[in-house]
Amino acid sequence: MGEHATIRVRLSRRDWDAVLFDLDGVLADTARVHAAAWKALFDEVLRRRAAEMGEPFRPFDLRADYLAFVDGKRREDGVRAFLASRGIVLPEGSEADPEEALTVAALARRKQGLFTAALEREGVEPAPGAVALMRALRRLGMPLAVVSASRNCAAVLAAAGLDGLVDLRVDGQMAAALGLAGKPAPDTFLEAARRLGVPPARAVVFEDALAGVEAGRRGGFGLVVGVDRGGQAEALRRRGADVVVRDLTEVAAEA
Structure with a gap:
């Protein structure tokens, strides 16, 4: 401008x-940092799901999926909304869930860690x-x-x-x-x-x-x-x- x-x-x-x-x-x-953190999180889940179901892996789209399902929302709401768009419903879980658990709470916490690391690495x-x-x-x-x-x-x-x-x-x-x-x-x-x-x-x-x-x-x-x-x-x-x-x-x- x-x-x-x-x-x-x-x-x-x-x-x-x-x-x-x-x-x-x-x-x-910070949108690019958030989007990259969401992609790292969801692509891991989608790869696991594809392997278990014998389906092709369709990655998280940095633009379309980010804007439609997670942009501006709380982490937990973003997790639910995106996974629902792929027909995936996970247990809510709790803060006590281990890091690798496939629950809404654990995924939201992992996204926080990915974002924090990227923020420290790249700045804003x-x-x-x-x-x-x-x-x-x-x-x-x-x-x-x-x-x-x-x-x-x-x-x-x-x-x-x-x-x-x-x-x-x-x-x-x-x-x-x-x-x-x-x-x-x-x-x-x-x-x-x-x-x-x-x-x-x-x-x-x-x-x-x-x-x-x-x-x-x-x-x-x-x-x-x-x-x-x-x-x-x-x-x-x-x-x-x-x-x-x-x-x-x-x-x-x-x-």
Whole structure:
């Protein structure tokens, strides 16, 4: 985009009282790290399944399967959704399951380990336009929250150098502690608005995941901005995005 990006969204302090950002794919370029971790996890399961059933191995698709089944969701929900798409139903299991167990709980825990290792190995960069927009909004006195299904939220924000720009974090750890339903339910966004003391109708949501956009719309937020990471603009609009941008360089803050 660069400095010549077309401004598609203008955020004024007169019109809005808070901005709520998803993390992965909106503020930080972690989508590829997440997708690679999911692929490593699921391909192992699918290979085992194919060998046991005498069926051909059909790997996890880094783009189609990632966007359709796991993007923006809690790990456990992503495990269930993708495996169901392949006709596989596993026991829920528990945190006591051994690492190699074929249960939802064990697979979710293994995905966490794969992602953490990749994050430490590769690091993470802020998404284009994220730092400039967040600083501009803070100069206007706009409260900023990050609302993410990720239990790695704090580590990712710190790795990307964004932690000092955020007033509130509602992440996977908080959601689990409070018993909040994951996206596409609006619960986590509504919790963020409640903690900021802002009516949803006066808050803006930025989301790249279809489940997240749906959550923003279901929560009654005043403006839901979809961030299109490639080829999803129409799908984001169908799920409830009021406007779609390619990244945050297309967003400006105004007094």
